[in-house]
Amino acid sequence: MNAARRAVMLDGADSVAVALESVREGERCALPGGGVVTARGPIPRGHKIAARRTPRGSSVIKYGHPIGVATSEIEIGAWVHTHNLRSALDDTLSYEPPRAPYSWRRPVAAAALPATFKGFRRSDGQVGIRNEMWILPTVGCINKTAEAIAAEARARLGVEAFAFSHPYGCSQLGDDLSYTRKILAALARHPNAAGVLVLSLGCENNTLDSLKAEIGAYDPDRIKFLALQEVSDERTAALRLLATLGERAARCTREELxxxxxxxxxxxxxxxxxxxxxxxxxxxxxxxxxxxxxxxxxxxxxxxxxxxxxxxxxxxxxxxxxxxxxxxxxxxxxxxxxxxxxxxxxxxxxxxxxxxxxxxxxxxxxxxxxxxxxxxxxxxxxxxxxxxxxxxxxxxxxxxxxxxxxxxxxxxxxxxxxxxxxxxxxxxxxxxxxxxxxxxxxxxxxxxxxxxxxxxxxxxxxxxxxxxxxxxxxxxxxxxxxxxxxxxxxxxxxxxxxx
CATH class of the missing domain: 3.40.50 (Rossmann fold)
Incomplete structure (x- = not known):
């Protein structure tokens, strides 16, 4: 019976190979370089088969590096998984800096690939690859309102509007509140959005003023803010702002960058x-x-x-x-x-x-x-x-x-x-x-x-x-x-x- 090519090894130092398809007990597996192993049991597709004997307590090698320690002796052809392999990792460690500067071999193929793409140059010099309207609720309790506004903007204004819902912005303390502000501020600054509408309820601790401070300097023609508690008809007010943002976005065109x-x-x-x-x-x-x-x-x-x-x-x-x-x-x-x-x-x-x-x-x-x-x-x-x-x-x-x-x-x-x-x-x-x-x-x-x-x-x-x-x-x-x-x-x- 000829051995089929059913396994691959990733480094010459490896002690295991990866089965490219399910292997039956007794089936012979061809390894790169001409080696052959016989499966001691069924090996599921994508799992590891031992290419060499590994004593208990010794490292199992894949990618040329240890991936754990054998918990029992592993014979050639054995299935290597949780029943005979465990992690060798420990808690926080100290590390030695490299002894020499890293030398990188740049891929020569890069020179033959496209050197440009067609994107949008924003007024602040940033580059985006989409020209969308992003709606960012400052607090989770207005998620559905934000989503309804985005859907209405797509239907009535014909703009690509997306609301990014999340459960936070209120009753948060310390780092958690800071994380919420940082992420929302970063999304507000993201150049894939031609226009951003930040929606606030008005009573959350992630206030509009605190979020504006996190955003920093911004283009008021690109980022708009609306506190829902301060208007009688929040949908009409929001669509009016989105219409203005959409008109500006429509003037943006892709250019070679x-x-x-x-x-x-x-x-x-x-x-x-x-x-x-x-x-x-x-x-x-x-x-x-x-x-x-x-x-x-x-x-x-x-x-x-x-x-x-x-x-x-x-x-x-x-x-x-x-x-x-x-x-x-x-x-x-x-x-x-x-x-x-x-x-x-x-x-x-x-x-x-x-x-x-x-x-x-x-x-x-x-x-x-x-x-x-x-x-x-x-x-x-x-x-x-x-x-x-x-x-x-x-x-x-x-x-x-x-x-x-x-x-x-x-x-x-x-x-x-x-x-x-x-x-x-x-x-x-x-x-x-x-x-x-x-x-x-x-x-x-x-x-x-x-x-x-x-x-x-x-x-x-x-x-x-x-x-x-x-x-x-x-x-x-x-x-x-x-x-x-x-x-x-x-x-x-x-x-x-x-x-």
Missing amino acids: PVSELTIGLKCGGSDGFSGITANPAVGCVSDLLVALGGSALLTEIPEMFGAEAALMERASSVLVFEQTVSLINDFKNYYLRHGHEIYENPSPGNRDGGITTLEEKSLGCIRKSGTSPVADVIPYGAARGARGLTLVAGPGNDLVSTTALSAAGAHLILFTTGRGTPFGAPVPTLKIATSTALAERKPAWIDFDAGRLLAGAGLDELGAELFKLVIDVASGERTKSELSGNRDIAIFKDGVTL
């Missing part, structure tokens, strides 16, 4: 055993290409860097950035400890079903979205991108919270890799990249790009260039699947008590 003005957010959700093999490396390729052309990429999900943070720290562009990255990691670990939770409760049940066993494994696959470029900056939650290049953004792993943080930090669009599928969309265009062709074919209304083709022989450079061109098309106006289905949501980080 350099890709160096573009900022992308990088996010994965519902990861599976193929996330770190297909979709995440493809997105990492796009990130590198964009940074090589002078653009910017934003990486968040700090808890999903645990176990892989040293690889990011090696790429720090300066000692200061290294120290900021250390603080970023340990501050998030302290957040878990402060609330009495295990730091390493990840991966989620869905991740485990898909083949991911430990947080180290998930994190090493997760950071592949960032490519190989230097880490240029580290910013706190709710802050805007400063330096160009790759920036780490403080934020949790939750899909809606982290994509909102990426949007607030200045992402024009988000590349969202998924092994399980999801219909949601961030405030900015959200491109869904499937880890497998099976998912792309099963959920065509959700998925924008099939990275599973890498498993069928497509080259990473080729696929990365194709995805980069799709990014340019979306930046120039092409709609994503989540935009076409009307999925737009925000979520704000919460850490404290509610009155």
